[in-house]
């Protein structure tokens with residue numbers, strides 16, 4: 001993990017309140033794993049004082065050389081508002097890569113199959129994961145849920161990686177009508193059983209819990225990425241405790257990715 005001043009290579013509006021920012025950070029790009037995050041100091045002043053956590057959305061390469069990382073973020077408050085006003089060529093302090101990301105290891109000799117489930121901005125860490133799964137030639141299905149058509153994120157990214165991308169919207173304006181957990185139920189009816197299925201999820205807490213319950217019923221391994229509020233982001237302040245079956249753990253250090261069966265929902 002390193003604390004660096006990273007040059008902003010680009011910072012573009014990509015949806016109603018969503019931005020993609022590319023940062024020059026070769027060390028972080030080389031060390032990063034899917035599901036890890038960086039802490040960014042959004043302001044040059046004191047307000048907001050704390051850094052803000054953002055998942056590593058993609059690595060940025062120039063030819064065969066890793067040049068940096070990209071983040072995908074939603075403007076929700078002061079820090080992200082300031083970040084959205086930053087211009088190409090400016091610098092921001094970033095600390096990373098941080099946390100424990102997704103595990104790609106297999107538990108059996110069956111052929112692996114990954115099901116990625118993204119809710120809203122929860123898509124951000126899952127694109128990098130899908131890219132790594134593709135490199136490992138693991139068959140991947142992506143399910144995406146959003147409130148409405150205008151806020152579906154990363155559909156094109158996922159479609160470049162796998163042909164099996166399915167979308168649901170809560171209001172039925174695009175894809176299947178209803179929550180992504182219902183879409184997951186429907187997809188499960190069509191799946192062959194000869195694979196070892198691993199489910200990777202990021203999104204709102206209720207969605208994570210719903211998907212985790214379905215996985216438990218079906219006996220699937222399930223890894224969830226939690227978006228807890230964080231302060232230091234590196235295990236020092238104990239401000240991001242998560243209750244697990246073996247006591248409290250820290251979302252910033254032991255997570256943000258946890259095995260769903262380990263958590264006390």
Ligand SMILES: Cc1cc2nc3c(=O)[nH]c(=O)nc-3n(C[C@H](O)[C@H](O)[C@H](O)COP(=O)(O)OP(=O)(O)OC[C@H]3O[C@@H](n4cnc5c(N)ncnc54)[C@H](O)[C@@H]3O)c2cc1C
Pocket residue numbers: 037048052053054055056071072073074075076077078079080081121124125226227228229230256
């Ligand atoms: C490990 C991790 C990875 C994350 N990755 C991303 C990402 O890739 N893209 C992205 O857009 N956001 C991500 N988040 C959430 C992001 O950190 C917050 O949206 C951001 O800190 C808000 O800062 P702010 O100053 O703009 O808003 P604030 O003024 O601090 O808060 C505005 C609103 O956002 C809510 N909020 C603040 N922090 C969080 C949080 N951690 N989780 C959920 N809601 C929060 C507050 O309750 C409040 O309602 C991630 C969070 C974590 C913990």
Ligand code: FES
Pocket residue numbers: 229230231232233234235236237238239240241250251252253
């Ligand atoms: S945010 Fe400080 S310990 Fe996790």
